[in-house]
Each structure stands twice: as structure tokens, then as C-alpha cells.
Amino acid sequence: MQYSLGIDIGTTTVKCILFKEGPEVAAEAEKEYETLLPEPSWVQQDPDNWWDAVVQCIRIVLAKSWVDAEDIKVISVSSQAPAVLPVDKNGKPLHDALIWMDRRSKEEYEIIKERVGEDKIFELTGNRLDTYFTLTELMWFLRNKPELMEKCCKVLQVNGYINYKLTGTFSIDDTHASLTQIYDIHRCCWSEELLAAVGADRSLMPDVYRCCEPIGNVSKAAAQMTGLSVKTTVLAGAVDATAAGLEAGVYEGGRIAEMTGTSSVVLIGFDRLVTARELSYLKGRGENSTILYGPMNTAGGSLKWFRDALFGGETVRKDSYRRINSEIEKMAKYPSKIIFLPYMAGERAPIWDPDARGTFIGLNLNTNRAEMMRSIMEGTCFALKDNLNQALKIGIPIHDIICCGGCSKSEIWLKIKASVIEKEIKLPEVNLGAPGGLSYINAAYMGEYKSPEEASAACLKIRKTVEPVKEWIEPYREMFDVYEESYRSLKEQFKALVKI
Structure with missing residues (x-):
């Protein structure tokens, strides 16, 4: 039997899933890591924490499954994006990575706004100028x-x-390249104009690969650390x-899904190039495909903040969110009449x-x-509706929405979401x-x-459909x-x- 690995480096957690043919889950593991907040609006992570978590998770799935490492034919890795991590010629990090939340x-x-102009940047990259991107x-x-940066190789x-x-x-896949705001989406290459505008040399940017393209095999050093085989392709x-959009069927025809975790992202799939100023452009898996998306910074992140600051944090049993859901269902049965702006x-x-x-x-x-x-x-559901309204403004019909990710496990949250957007939610x-989408790439x-x-x-x-609660719609x-x-x-x- 052939096996593959799908590894996702999220904002808070590495998730590693070993798949057998089908693809079907053979074993899985996950591990959290720390996010550093040295100053307000500064958000960074130690990249070696990602790697340590990956190594541990790979070893766990190998131990759980008893699979021979040589039977693992291929590995795909996805991640939070965009980020900025300068490394030297030996791949050693020169600084913590600035992740997508950094401002x-x-x-x-x-x-850059003065030197290049917002219209030109949108024309070249499909995205409006923002501190969210790598540029x-x-x-x-x-x-x-x-x-x-004098020591920086890539x-x-x-x-x-x-x-x-x-x-x-050293590599970058074309979907990540499309989120750097340094990539010319029409010519499919790094933009010399934008690199010159920030004073960067083209040599800093790694070679761009297609998502399904091999970049090499597991090295001897990595094999020794992880237990993998050097015969495995990456x-x-x-x-x-x-x-995640690929798992949810979002790759053509204006199909819509929401990936909800620390952040929340509305995903709209097309089989052609599509851009919109109020939404973000992300290259899809296919050669000419697009995912338009509405990215929200702190959906699950807002609830996690409340959990850690005011609910006593996580427990040894890992049941904090179950208890939060239960408390809401018992003590807050109706619309709250409180407005929360989820801009944490x-x-x-x-x-x-x-x-x-x-x-x-x-x-x-x-x-x-x-x-x-x-x-x-x-x-967070109002923020979702705000983004869906942007899709409606550019003529994208919304009939229903597929919801995936960690926050989709909360029944009460799903009912609130369906009632706010006044649409069915499909699970x-x-x-x-x-990792599910990666399994399809691997397969x-x-x-x-x-x-x-x-x-x-x-x-x-589709396993389940969640309907709006009629009594909640008008409030x-x-x-x-x-x-x-x-x-x-x-x-x-x-x-x-901010100025104080």
C-alpha cells in the first residue's frame, strides 16, 4: 500500500496526517507552538518551533501507524500565509518570522504608496496594498x-x-508567491518594479514551483531526525x-466555503483569473484558477483570547471550548444585544x-x-456577512456555504452563523x-x-446542513x-x- 503525508503549519498548531490510499486517514498528530507579541501590532514566531513540532508529529504518526517509512511516497506541506522569514545561505533563520498578523x-x-501607487500595485498583484502582505x-x-539583511540569502x-x-x-509554491504582493500575476514572475521600489534584490526571492511539483526528496539529515525515508518525494x-478550499470543492464556478480557525477566511473559487479590491486574490491550485477570499484576522482567535484571559485558559482535559459552548447554550440562549468588533x-x-x-x-x-x-x-459572524456582502456587490450569487475548520465543530456557533448570513451552512x-486538500494533491x-x-x-x-434559527434572523x-x-x-x- 502507498501512503502520503499532509502537514499543515497553522497559526497556532502543526497538524500532520498520514494518509493511506483512498485517501483515508491512517494516523494523525498535532502540536501547538508559541506566538510572540513583543510590541502592540508586532506578531512573530520562532521558525524552529514549527520544525520541532513537525519532527515530533511525524514521529508520532509513524509510531501510531507502524507504517514502513519507505511506503510513504510523497509529502505536501501547507501553511499560514503570508510571512517574512530571512535566512542565510545555510537556511538558518536570521530573525523570528513576521507572520500574517503582524502590522x-x-x-x-x-x-510604497507614494513611490508606486495603490492602483499600480493592484494592477500587478491583484491585491490592494496592505501591511498584511510580504512587500x-x-x-x-x-x-x-x-x-x-546583508547576511540574507533568501x-x-x-x-x-x-x-x-x-x-x-529553497522554494516557494505559486499560491504563496501570489500572496507576497511581489509577484506579477499576469506574467507569472517576480516583479522587478516592486522589488526595486523596496530596495530588494531579485536574488532574495526563491524559485517558484507549482503546488504539485516536486522540489526534492527527504534529505539524510531530515530522515535521521524524523524517521522518514530518503526515497520520499516532497x-x-x-x-x-x-x-482547505480544495477539500471543500472550492476551485471553480464561484463555489463558496469558509475556513474557520484562529482566523476566518471566505473562499470563492474560479477557473479563471478574477480580482476584486475589497477581497484578496489567491492563486488556486489549477494553472489559471483563482480563489477570491475575504480574510478576517481573529475569529477563533478572539474566542481563544477570551478563553485564556477571562475563562481560565485551557484544561488538562482539553475541554475548554466544549465548556464554553455549553455555557452559552445554557446562559445565553438568545441574541446577545451586545456588539463585539472582532478586530483583536x-x-x-x-x-x-x-x-x-x-x-x-x-x-x-x-x-x-x-x-x-x-x-x-x-x-465574527457579522464580519463574515460583511465579506459575503462584498461578494454580492461584484455579482457573485450566494446560495449556501460549506464550513470547515476547527470552529465549525461548535453547534451553537454554526446556528448563529446561519442565522446572521440567512443561509444554510453545509458541513x-x-x-x-x-491536510485534506493536501491528501488530494498527494493522491x-x-x-x-x-x-x-x-x-x-x-x-x-455533505454530512449535515445547519439551518438559520428563524427567531434570531430579525434581531x-x-x-x-x-x-x-x-x-x-x-x-x-x-x-x-494607536498614537498614544
């Missing part, structure tokens, strides 16, 4: 860490670092959203405001903890997220299917109007707070 490069944003943060390194993405540790090859991999790390789509902040509006002396937690769920039978590479999309079509089955319509006006009213106050 330190606001000065660089203004410089501004690469310039931050060049302006603030010049001695470090700037890697998250999965690019893991792929280097596995193979010794593919270029993909952005987590591209992989600024916000991306559709407001694109790095200065926005998390806010509760409407607390009173009778407010209980469960109502505050429900309001967090409601606020897939297989809900592995990005196609091993010859089980003609393409990853064929694998997705064969495997996608949520009214609360959504207040939600939108609340941000507009507080926008300047957020900017003032």
Missing part, C-alpha cells in the same frame, strides 16, 4: 535591519522553511486556504484597517460571561481542513486520480446595522489610540 510596517506602507514587511527588514514563507528543512531546497505545497489584531477584509481594535459595545450590569462569549461568536463529511501525484480536483469531486460528501439584521455603524463611528478613535 509593524505602516511607515513602509506609506512609502511592506520585507521593506521593514531592509530599512530597520540592514546588517541582518526570504522564505512558512512552508518554504519546512520544505527547506526536509529537502535542503512537493512544493500550498497556502492553507488553497488546500487589526483587520483585513473588508475594512483593511491595521489600527482597528477589538471592542465590546452594550455591556450592562446584568451582562453575564456567557453573553459576552456569545457576542464574540456573533461579531462536509470529511473535515480535515488543509493525484501517486496516480490514484487524474487531478486533485477529481479527487475532491469524488470525496466531497441579527438589526444588530448587523449597528455593527457596521459602530466601526465607522470608532475608526478615528482607533487611530488616536
